[in-house]
Every structure is written in structure tokens, then in C-alpha cells.
Amino acid sequence: xxxxxxxxxxxxxxxxxxxxxxxxxxxxxxxxxxxxxxxxxxxxxxxxxxxxxxxxxxxxxxxxxxxxxxxxxxxxxxxxxxxxxxxxxxxxxxxxxxxxxxxxxxxxxxxxxxxxxxxxxxxxxxxxxxxxxxxxxxxxxxxxxxxxxxxxxxxxxxxxxxxxxxxxxxxxxxxxxxxxxxxxxxxxxxxxxxxxxxxxxxxxxxxxxxxxxxxxxxxxxxxxxxxxxxxxxxxxxxxxxxxxxxxxxxxxxxxxxxxxxxxxxxxxxxxxxxxxxxxxxxxxxxxxxxxxxxxxx
Numbered sequence: 425x426x427x428x429x430x431x432x433x434x435x436x437x438x439x440x441x442x443x444x445x446x447x448x449x450x451x452x453x454x455x456x457x458x459x460x461x462x463x464x465x466x467x468x469x470x471x472x473x474x475x476x477x478x479x480x481x482x483x484x485x486x487x488x489x490x491x492x493x494x495x496x497x498x499x500x501x502x503x504x505x506x507x508x509x510x511x512x513x514x515x516x517x518x519x520x521x522x523x524x525x526x527x528x529x530x531x532x533x534x535x536x537x538x539x540x541x542x543x544x545x546x547x548x549x550x551x552x553x554x555x556x557x558x559x560x561x562x563x564x565x566x567x568x569x570x571x572x573x574x575x576x577x578x579x580x581x582x583x584x585x586x587x588x589x590x591x592x593x594x595x596x597x598x599x600x601x602x603x604x605x606x607x608x609x610x611x612x613x614x615x616x617x618x619x620x621x622x623x624x625x626x627x628x629x630x631x632x633x634x635x636x637x638x639x640x641x642x643x644x645x646x647x648x649x650x651x652x653x654x655x656x657x658x659x660x661x662x663x664x665x666x667x668x669x670x671x672x673x674x675x676x677x678x679x680x681x682x683x684x685x686x687x688x689x690x691x692x693x694x695x696x697x698x699x700x701x702x703x704x705x706x707x708x709x710x711x712x713x714x715x716x717x718x719x720x721x
Contacts, residue, residue, distance in 0.1 A: 426691075430493055434469065453489060475508050489520070503578045521610075556573055612657065614636055615659045616658070640656070671705075
């Protein structure tokens with residue numbers, strides 16, 4: 425059982441560095457950040473770049489793992505991304521995890537002037553993006569002429585500190601994405617079932633996540649992957665419970681215990697942001713970080 429946090433990149437670094445240091449001091453396993461150009465209700469406020477923020481976080485921490493949750497093809501190309509990830513893995517001393525997903529139809533989808541991709545096109549791009557990124561981080565030179573991405577004698581030398589490359593945590597709820605997780609991931613990420621996020625009940629959400637986990641195991645078996653070697657991560661805040669698990673230590677322990685019992689290995693909670701959908705009592709957040717796992721073991 426692991427407990428991690430996600431720190432949205434909304435703080436100027438003079439303040440933000442304190443939050444990243446605190447995450448390490450509180451004992452979180454990993455501190456992630458969103459990799460978007462902006463996100464939903466934060467569009468008209470401060471929002472900084474994920475990879476520079478994580479690079480700075482690596483310089484003020486020494487133990488906690490760092491990562492994106494998640495990077496997507498919406499505004500990134502595998503070739504320059506591989507170089508930046510390799511560099512970040514080096515700067516952090518091998519503490520970096522790449523959370524990666526297919527992207528969505530939010531602000532990132534049109535920021536470069538393109539029309540939003542259809543769900544099918546997002547899935548097609550993701551299916552090409554992940555294997556190519558895997559190759560770029562493990563092979564000395566890569567040539568690729570694909571439908572959506574190309575690489576010509578692309579190099580990411582000297583390679584990652586972590587071998588054979590930094591870990592991928594693949595976010596997926598559908599079978600195509602789950603197959604990518606089985607083939608290329610060291611972890612799988614879910615936020616629950618988006619179809620019931622607003623209208624379902626906590627009990628329905630637990631059942632849906634249980635079904636996702638069973639499907640993941642089936643796909644691992646189909647692809648010849650040992651499912652026990654694939655970590656399972658839940659990013660909270662998007663199930664029907666919304667912020668309820670953050671209302672008290674007892675509420676979180678009940679929530680986490682139910683999901684750990686399903687087979688989730690790592691639960692990720694948001695660092696509180698006042699006056700937002702991730703508002704929470706800072707004292708409760710800190711108490712959860714320090715005491716929750718002890719009550720669950």
C-alpha cells in the first residue's frame with residue numbers, strides 16, 4: 425500500500441517549492457503534477473509547465489519520487505519528450521515516473537490551433553505514441569515512420585538512470601489503453617469510471633473499479649504479462665465520492681481500505697487548493713499523510 429500526492433502547478437516557485445518539500449517531509453511515496461497547458465476551472469489563473477516544475481522539485485527534494493499524472497499526446501511529440509524525460513530522470517537521480525494517457529477534449533486539445541481529435545483518433549495516436557516513446561528511451565537510435573509520428577535517427581543518450589528506462593504509469597479505462605499498460609507499463613492508472621462519476625454512488629464506483637481490475641488481469645493474461653508485476657494506481661477526486669474522503673482521517677481510511685481491498689496498490693490525493701474543487705483542510709491532509717497507512721496495515 426502506497427500513498428502519494430498530486431501538486432497542481434499553480435504556485436509561483438517561491439511558494440511552490442515549500443509544498444514539494446513538505447510532500448517529502450510528510451512521507452508521501454510520490455509527488456505528481458498534471459501535465460497540461462491549463463486545466464478546467466484553473467484556465468484563467470496561474471498554471472506553470474509540468475516538466476520545469478518537476479525539474480525544480482527534483483532540486484529541492486532527495487527521496488520522494490516525482491512524476492506526471494498524466495502526460496498526453498495532445499501537445500507533445502515523442503522525440504523531444506523523450507529527451508526531456510531522460511534529462512529529468514538524470515536530474516532527479518532516477519526518481520521519475522511518467523504517467524501517460526490518451527488525452528481528452530479540454531483546452532489542450534485545441535491550444536495548438538488544431539481541431540479536437542475524435543476519441544478514435546486519440547486512441548490511435550496513443551497506441552503509436554507509447555511504443556515509440558518506449559523505443560526512444562531504450563534504443564540508441566530510432567527510426568520510425570508512422571501514421572501520426574516520425575523519428576529519424578533520434579537519440580536519447582546516455583539513456584535513463586533507471587534501467588532499462590524510467591517507469592510508465594499508463595492511464596486507461598478501455599481495452600486498447602489497458603493493452604498498452606500490459607505491454608509497456610510498470611503501472612496502470614484509473615480515476616474510476618467516468619460514466620458514473622457525477623451520477624453514480626460510491627458503491628457503484630467500487631464495483632466499476634473492481635470490474636476494471638478484473639479486465640486488466642484478463643488483458644495481462646491475453647498478452648502474456650504477469651499481472652502481479654503491474655502496479656495499480658487510483659487518482660482520487662473523480663469518483664462519486666469527490667472530496668468526501670478528505671473530510672477526515674476516518675473517512676479517508678474507510679475509502680482507502682475499500683480500494684486497497686479491491687487490489688489498488690497506490691492512492692493519490694490532491695494537495696489542497698483553497699477555493700477550488702480540490703479544497704480541503706490542510707491539517708486533515710497532513711494527518712492522512714502521516715497516519716492513514718498505519719491504520720490500514
